[in-house]
Amino acid sequence: MKINQLSKSVGIGVFFLFANLNAQSNEKIIRNFINTDVSFKNKSGADFKIQNEDKSGSLNAEIVNIQQYYNNTPIYKSLAKAVIRDGKVLSLNNNFRQIGNNSIIADKIDKTEALSTALRSVDIKDTGFELLDEKNGDLINLPDNQVASIRFYFERNNSLIPAQLFFINQTKENKFYGILVSLTDGEILEKNNMIDECKFEDNHFAGDTDSTSNHLLTHFNTSVTKKNQTKAATDASYNVFPFPVEAPTFGSRAIVTNPWDLTASPEGWHSNGTSNFSNTYGNNVLAYVDNNASNTAGFSPVSTTTGSLTFDFPFEESASLSAYDNRASAVTNLFYANNMIHDIMYKFGFTESTRNFQSNNFGKGGAGNDAVRAEAFDGSGYNNANFASGYEILNGNGSYTTQAPRMQMYLWNYSVPVKKRLFYTDPTLATRPTVNTGAANFGRPLMETGITGDIIIPSVASGCTALTAGSLTGKIAMVNTTGCGYNIKAKTVQDAGAIGMIVHRTTSNSVTDMNVSNVTNVSIPSIMIPKDEGDFITAELTAGRAVNVNLKDLAVGYKNSSFDNGVMIHEYGHGVSNRLTGQGYSCLTNLEQMGEGWSDFFALMLTNTPSYTATTGRGIATYSVNTAPTALGIRSYRYTTDMSANPFTYGDTNTTGGQPHAVGQIWATMLWDLHWKMAEKYGYNYDVTADPNSGSAKTLQLVMDGLKLQPCNPNFVSGRDAILQADQLAGGADNCLIWNVFARRGLGVNASAGTASSITDQVENFDVPEACILATEDIAKNKAFGIYPNPAKGEFFIKTAPTVGNTTVKVEILDLNGKLVKSLERKKNSSDSISTKGLTRGTYLVVITENGKSNAEKLIVE
Structure with missing residues (x-):
């Protein structure tokens, strides 16, 4: 071009x-x-x-x-x-x-008042917060009661408005926001949820971005020894699902030893340069269990050997086994996967200077102090996975305001026939047959450690009318299904002192989950039980017998996303795309942003196998949702270049409503097409780290470079253009290939993203630049031979129908005046390039003569 x-x-x-x-x-x-x-x-x-x-x-x-x-x-x-x-x-x-x-507007309110406004806007109580000045720097892993802020000017209507950007993290409610507040009138100028959340019960797959716990990095003191070593890294082995195995349904576990890349991880995975760790902590990742949703370090498996590190723990799944039986192996796999993604992405440009995730940056740029906190068995819910990218912000005085990222991996209970959450503590009652239960999407979800108490039927059996304060203190209230919403019942019994709620479905022996949107005032757990079990409990209580129960969820038959490498790659991918775009935070907030698309693409690329082809249908999270590897997973279509199986085009973005996953899957489809077209040209390699010249590696590099080159809040058009610019800067050899791939899906040269504020005014177009039309037509119209790439930069190749033997052809290059500027003979089957060095930019005629018969093709030299 x-x-x-x-x-x-x-x-x-x-x-x-x-x-x-x-x-x-x-x-x-x-x-x-x-x-x-x-x-x-x-x-x-x-x-x-x-x-x-x-x-x-x-x-x-x-x-x-x-x-x-x-x-x-x-x-x-x-x-x-x-x-x-x-x-x-x-x-x-x-x-x-x-x-x-511009007119400069003066401050009219102070930062403290603006913070109160910001807190109210996200329904966080305005109490006990300490406002930290942006000039302090290194504000790493802030506690819930501390807020980092940065002063900005905000341009509007040719005026500069003073504003304060607050980073508010409340881990108790899993809230993490970046909120820009005007210092003139307290208006909320921008509010961004910094948690990319993936709630699958709504068929959504996002990344959730939350923040940190109390100085978490400095609290990881268990299993730590100070080091003074000359060896680059201590040997370590892990029993995991090794890349590119996507999940347990795709392959078997294996022992891998020293899988790190010492360029990306100079001290291996268990050292930050000053401290050695013998558990699943290191410079890039800190992996542990957070089943109580406190966002603080819990169980982290320790090596079973000394000297060299060995993480070899049992793994077994079945419909009758608890997911908690795999606690050590799950955290090991979580640690391994995060480190693998770190090292692979490092090779493709996600390094210290581009704000990657490391505690120690070894003097190579960036802020450091932001290793990923990877939390397994996360206790804040089910059927979810998320990633909080955090931020590295260079302040005007040269200091950094830094927030470390966090990955939360959940248990998944899709297609589990019986979900037991009710356990009788009385030995006799404990022998009763297992009953299925429903759960609520509000209040505290039940995990391995639950609540224990006597069941009581309140004076108002429906739970719809206010009860006497303290009348249910320490009890588990059992209410019926009549009269009002489940959340209202829960709030009523909670206000009377109940520690949990059981809903007795009096009309049916089937149960449902109790889903109510936007409930924030309920903190107790709730379950639903069927008619017969509720009738039994009622009869026991009527007879004057106490019924003491433990409400918990042992996750029997559940899947664990810490074994789903594809999902973990997807989540980590949110961190990559967020940190590489714009200033590294809040630059993927527009309606047409493609964050989910990059994450899906990364997951596909790092879990390729030798047997996959362009038309192989690839799902997302098929293991976690308890389906076959060939199933759809959580997307509308499987990823494939076959447009009869995946018909997405750019125009389909108009019907997404701006839902991030719906938008993202269209972008990922285009990137997936690009990969296979590049693989067709340069060769496919399922291992992107094996050969930088493979089409697979070249595509991942183009996409990573495009992230770096694109603007803040990109759309499909500017994202496409950034990839084209990356190709141009690398020599431009694949310009027309890239154009043809995007144009095939409606992102052609005349495609329009419309206005930034609308997600319904995108215009698709299937045209490519004129120069690329020439190149395409040249090869299509004459099957005997063609020339590519066209336009050419430095060299071009001849594409011929294969023949047997050593047939020779004559190649002549003429300018538009018919003057011969270059002539040579070559073997027809030769794959050698023909140099265009010495030729000025312009259009030429390439004449190829075989057995006295000549064919001419146009060639554009750039």
């Missing part, structure tokens, strides 16, 4: 500078560019500070992220991205605000 075409494709704000400025710093290079480029002449006050610099090996360039400032205060989401190579600016995309004529 020509430079002017690239400039058009990646949008306004891409500029090129050809002066050689090798000896200058990137900041000076960029300032000189801004001062001399015509596009900045009307942007007075375009001051900035560099946020991070990524020396990209794949692009042979430095990607520099820039934050615009005014009077030493950053302007919210006013960002620029410079690509610098050999001391010159190749491109500079920016959305810098015009400041010269």
Whole structure:
């Protein structure tokens, strides 16, 4: 593609500078560019500070992220991205605000008042919070009662409004928000849930982003010894489902030894450079059980050997076994998977300087202090998985405000025929047949450790009328199904002192789950039992006999997402896409953002197998939802290049309502198509780390580079253009291939994303650039031979029908005046390239002669 075409494709704000400025710093290079480029002449006050610099090996360039400032205060989401190579600016995309004529609005309320407004907006009580100043830096793993904040200007209607960005984390309710509040009138300017949540009971698959526990990293002192070693890493082995095995239904466990990449993890997986760990903690990941949903470190398996580390624990699943029997093996697999993703993504550019997840960054840039807290058997619910990306924010004074990420992995109870949650403590009653129970989506979910108490029927059996305060203290209230909503019943008995609620379904021996939306005032657990069991308990109580029960959930027959490598890759992928886009936080919040799509794509890429082909149907989370490996999983269609099996096109985004998973699966479909088309050209390799020249590795690299190059709040068009720019910066060899892949699904050259505020005005288009039409037609119309890539950069190849023997063809290249500029002979079956070096940009005629018969094809040289 020509430079002017690239400039058009990646949008306004891409500029090129050809002066050689090798000896200058990137900041000076960029300032000189801004001062001399015509596009900045009307942007007075375009001051900035560099946020991070990524020396990209794949692009042979430095990607520099820039934050615009005014009077030493950053302007919210006013960002620029410079690509610098050999001391010159190749491109500079920016959305810098015009400041010269802006009026600056003065503060009218203080930060404390603004914080109160922010807390009320997310239904968090405005009590006991300590506001931490952004200049303190290193605000890692804040307790619930501390809030980090940063002052910004917010541009609106040609004015700069002072605003405060608050990062509010309340782990007790699993809430983590970034809220921007105006300091002029307290208006909520932006509110982002920083938890990408994946609630599957609604057929959704998101990533949930929550925050941290009390200085969690410094509390991991169990099984720790100070080290002073010269060896790079202590030997370690793990009995896990090794990549690319997606989950237990896809393959068997195996012992893997020292699976780390020492470039990505210089001290291995059990050391942060100053401390050795003999459990599932390390520099990249801290894995443990959090079954009580406290977001603090729980059980973490310890090596069964000394010296070398051995994590070999039993694993067995069946409809009659508790998922808790696999506690040690699950956390081991969770630790292994997170570390594997870290090391693989590191090879493709998710490194310290790009805000990756490590405690110790070994002086390679970034903030550090943000290893992933990976929580198994998470006690805040079922049928879910989430990832809180956290943030690394470089403050104006050079310090960092940092929040470590957290992954929460849940148990899944899909298609489990009997869910037992009612256990009698009396030995005689305990022999009663197991009964199925329903659960509630409000209040505290029941886990392995439950609640114990005597059952009591309240004076108002429906639980719909206020009860005497204290009348149910310490009791488990049993109510019937009549009269009012389940949440109202639960709130009524809770207010009377009950520690739990049983709903007796008096009309049926079948039970249902009790799902009520947006209930925040109930904290006790609730279950439903069938008619006959409730009648039995009622008869016992009527006879004056006490019925003492334990309400808990032993997860018999449940699946554990800590064994689902695909789901864990998906969740970690949220961290990758969030940290690489824009300033690394709150830049994937628009309606058309593709976060779920990148996560699905990463999961597919890292769980490929040698037997997969372009048309193999791939589901997502098939193991966790208790279905066969060939099943659909949790998406509308399986991923495949076969458009009769997956017909998604860009126009389908108009019907998604902005639901992140519905939008994301369309984007992932396009990326999956791109992978297989690149694999067709360069070769397929299920192991993306094995050969950087395979089509599989090249595609993952393009997508990672595209994340770095795209703007804050990208849409499908700007995401596509970032991938095209990544290809251009790497030499442009696959320009037309990329265009054809996206155009096939409606993201062609004239596709439009519409307005950022709408998810119903996208326009699909199936056209490719004119130059790519020439290349496609040349090969399609003559099956004897074709030339590719076309346009060519530096070289092209001849595609011929295969023949037996050593047939020779003559190749001549003529300019448009008919002048012969190059001539050679070659074997017809040769796969060698033909160089275009020395040819000026333009259109040529390639004449190939075989046995006296000639064919001519157009060739564009760039």
